[in-house]
Amino acid sequence: MxxxxxxxxxxxxxxxxxxxxxxxxxxxxxxxxxxxxxxxxxxxxxxxxxxxxxxxxxxxxxxxxxPAFTQTMIRLEVTLYPQDIDPDGNRDPAVLSRANYRKLIQQSVLDLFPEVTSRRDKRALMALISPGATFDLRREVMDDPSIIGQRVSLLVHASDDADQLEKGHIDADLPESERRLNDKQIGWFERLKERGLVVTRFNTTLFTNGDSRSPELAGIRGALMGSLFTMLVTLALSFPLAVGAALYLEEFAPKNKWTQLIEVNINNLAAVPSIVFGLLGLAVFLNFFGMPRSAPLVGGLVLTLMTLPTIIIASRAALKSVPPSIREAALGVGASKVQTVFHHVLPLALPGMLTGTIIGMAQALGETAPLLMIGMIAFIVDIPGGPLDPATVMPVQIYLWSDLPERAFVERASAAIMVLLGFLVIMNALAVLLRKRFEKKW
Amino acid sequence: MTGMTAEVMTPKEVETAKEAAIAPKFVTKGVDVYYAEKQALTNVSLDIETNQVTSLIGPSGCGKSTYLRCLNRMNDTIDICRVMGDILLDGADIYSREMDVVHLRARVGMVFQKPNPFPKSIYENVCYGPKIHGIAKNKAELDDIVHTSLQKAGLWNEVKDRMHEPGTGLSGGQQQRLCIARAVAVQPDVILMDEPCSALDPIATAKIEELIDELRVNYTIVIVTHSMQQAARVSQRTGFFHLGELVEVGETEQIFTNPKDERTQGYITGRFG
Missing domain, CATH: 1.20.5 (Single alpha-helices involved in coiled-coils or other helix-helix interfaces)
Structure with missing residues (x-):
């Protein structure tokens, strides 16, 4: 200065x-x-x-x-002629289940339109009614054989084309050859409406049925259960494995070139295309271990492999973000390494680990490619009752439906997407809630 | 000791027994510490006297914290850190195979630079040590330990009505006293303090210093500090570190009034550091 x-x-x-x-x-x-x-x-x-x-x-x-959440139904008055259902009259279930209910349905429809006589017109008329009506009627009779001989009122599914007509998706101004319903069919349907026999109601079938070849009978229950079982297997395996691996690598493992190699490999695995995990699952779980094809168990195993790196990386980041002063504090009062980790570090890292897990699970829930390789793309009507039954999952079901020509299937694919998105929102909300809860404790 | 009663004790044994009573708590001889290839401490030989406050002063990076962390083997947590030389606690080598590090840390408690209470309730903070070591047999004993520890740390009156509120909700000075209570609750012989007041305001600092003076009656205390006034106020003995070496150690009064080494003189008069 x-x-x-x-x-x-x-x-x-x-x-x-x-x-x-x-x-x-x-x-x-x-x-x-x-x-x-x-x-x-x-x-x-x-x-x-x-x-x-x-x-x-x-x-x-x-x-x-x-529109897929509503379904057009048609009310039919069906006369249950005993000679058609149970000629012997001894109500044997085997006989009851084999009876020709289709004929009864057809009769009740024809009663409404006495002028329809030609074979071709009859078939065209029946195309307004879902083939599911036959099964509905059989179920009614099997449940309560005492109705045989009576005239019963039955609410049956309209066929997908009639349903689309009711929803206004079939343009009557188009040339007849470019429509899925011809003028006569449209006329018949209009007359059914005039008589008040057409009812639109909430589509419960979508949530109670498995897949079907008839769109009006197809539902997402099978795929939902398949997804549920797959996710349960994935969660049960990937969360403990990933958290364990992250804890060991972050807190216990010596920092040498082996652990570095493992770290690099885990990071690389997170970037591996998911179909590769599917191929691995096919080769190892199905061909080598001989596990059942199309089973949610195998799907869960494959998705576990896929989500492990994601959860491990998130868990390690969560562990890293726990301040070292907490570890020092615990070690300073004489806590052992394991006590330090489980009493102090893990509880603080858990919210981050849960977030990682939910992200991993959400990824797994939307995954299709690896599941194709292990046969979860099959057309499966039955609803799976456990992780070993053949099943498909929501995204695969969406893929299958969106590929089909019927507009009703495309509609249902979109409905399934909405349900899937709903589940993702619920999962994320759950993650936020869990995190809030754990954080509040501290 | 071999002699069980005074009758069979030879005069020589009586002499060693007397020496043991006033023997230093820690004896360290020729301690070298390396972080990978970098040498952080060179040939440090220092005795820590029982029931006294020993302060370690020196400029930043001189190795005083490293030395302190050798005393309860906290350096073990750093992979690249190697400690050589002898560190004896009551005559037992703490780096020997027979010494259990968990047991050692229970005997040698530590208070850190930044208050680091567990993100749990005040009660849980204090009772954690006794709980994991099985010191208390039942809830009543545990309550008692928590009570006396908080009293010793001078925090009882301030927190007795909110034992189950989070410890992180206290003020900085209170948090540091909570950490002292947590260390005291394990009933250690030695308490190591690594710049315990550097994050605190003068009033909180004064409280902690007062506390250190009271704790001296029951515990051996080693404190690392940047404040020479603090060292002069609280300690009986002072060691001056410079560039990884122990330059000088002696009675605090002597160090501050009549240092033998030029570097010590330079540091305490503020010419460098």
Missing amino acids: NSHPTPSAGAIDAKEAGRRASEAIAASLKGRYAAEKRFRAYGIAAIVFAMLCLATLFVTIIGTGL
Whole structure:
């Protein structure tokens, strides 16, 4: 420091430099604020674009899928002639189940339209009624054989084409050859409506049935149960395995080139295309161990392999974020390594681990490719009762339906997407809740 | 000791028994510490006297914290750290195979630079040590230990009505006293303090210093500090570290009034550090 009483040349220079610096700062301010504004605008634009994309997606899916939640039903008066169902009259279940209910249904429909006589017209008329009506009638009779001989009122599914007509998806102005229903069929359906025999109600079939070749009888119950069992297997295996691996690698393992190699490999595994895990599952679980094909157990094992790296990486990050001072505090009062980890580190890392697990599970829930390889893409009507029964999962079901030509199937695919999204939202909400709960404890 | 009663004790044995009573708690001889290839401590030989406060002073990076962390083997947690030389606690080598590190840390408690209470209730913070070591037989005993520990740490009156509130909700000074209570609850012989007041305001610092003076009656205390005034106020003996070496050790008064080494003189008069 210069302690001379009069300002020296250096001090004047410093003053001048300070003034110039101040001017420079003032001049640059405008540009800097503009840059900030620009950046904010980019951010808002990005968010608006993302929201628009999301809105488009939701509008498309909901617009397509919403009609699938209602189903057109037709009320039929069916006369249960004993000679057709049970000629011997001894109500033998074997005989009852083999009776020709289709003929009874057909008779009741023809009674409504006495003018329909030709074979071709009869078939066209029957195309308005779902083949499921036959099974509905049989179930009614099997449940309560005492109704035989009576005239019963039965609410049966309309066929998918009639259902689409009722929902306004069949344009009567199109040339007849380009429509799925011809003029006569449309006329018959209109007459059914005039008589008040057409009812639209909530489509419970969608939630109670498995897959079917007739769209009006197809439901997501089978795929939902398949997904449920697969996810249970995945969760039960991947969470403990991944948390254990992360704990060992982060807290106990010596830091040497072997653990480094393992770390690199785990990170690489997270980036492996999922179909490769499917191939591995096919080769190892099905061919080598001879596990059942199409089973949720194997699906769960394959998805476990796929989600393990994700959960391990998230768990390790969660462990790393626990402050070292907590470990020191515990070790300082004489806690052993295991006590330190399980009493203090793990509880603090658990919320992060749970988040990682939920992300992994959500990924697994939406996964299709690896499951194709182990046969979970089959057409399966029966609803699986356990992890060893053949099953398919929601995303595969969506894939299968969206590939079919009937509009009703495409509608159901969208409905299934909505249900799947609903499940993902519920899972994420659960994750947030769990995290909040654990965090509150501390 | 071989002699069980005074009758069979030879005069020489009586002499050693007397020496044992006033023997230093820690005897360290020629301690070298390396972090990988870098040497952090060179040939440190220092005795820590029983029931006294020993303060370790020196500029940043001089190795005083490293030395402190050797005393309860906290350096074990750092993979690249190697400790050589002899460190004897009551005559037993703490780096020997027979010494259990968990047992050692129960006998040699530690208070850290930043208050680090567990993110649990005040009660749980204090009772954690006794619980894992099985010191208390039942709930009543545990309550008693928590009570006396908090009293010793001078925190009881402030927290007695909110034992089940989180320890992290206390003020910085209270948190540090909670950490002292946590260390005391295990009933150690030695308490190591690594700059315990560096994150605290002067009032909280004064409270902790007062506390250290009271604790000296029952415990041997080693404190690392950056504040020379603090060292002068609380300690009986002071060691001055510089560049990984123990430059000088002696009675606190002597170190501050009549240092033998030039470097010590330079540091305490503020010429470097």
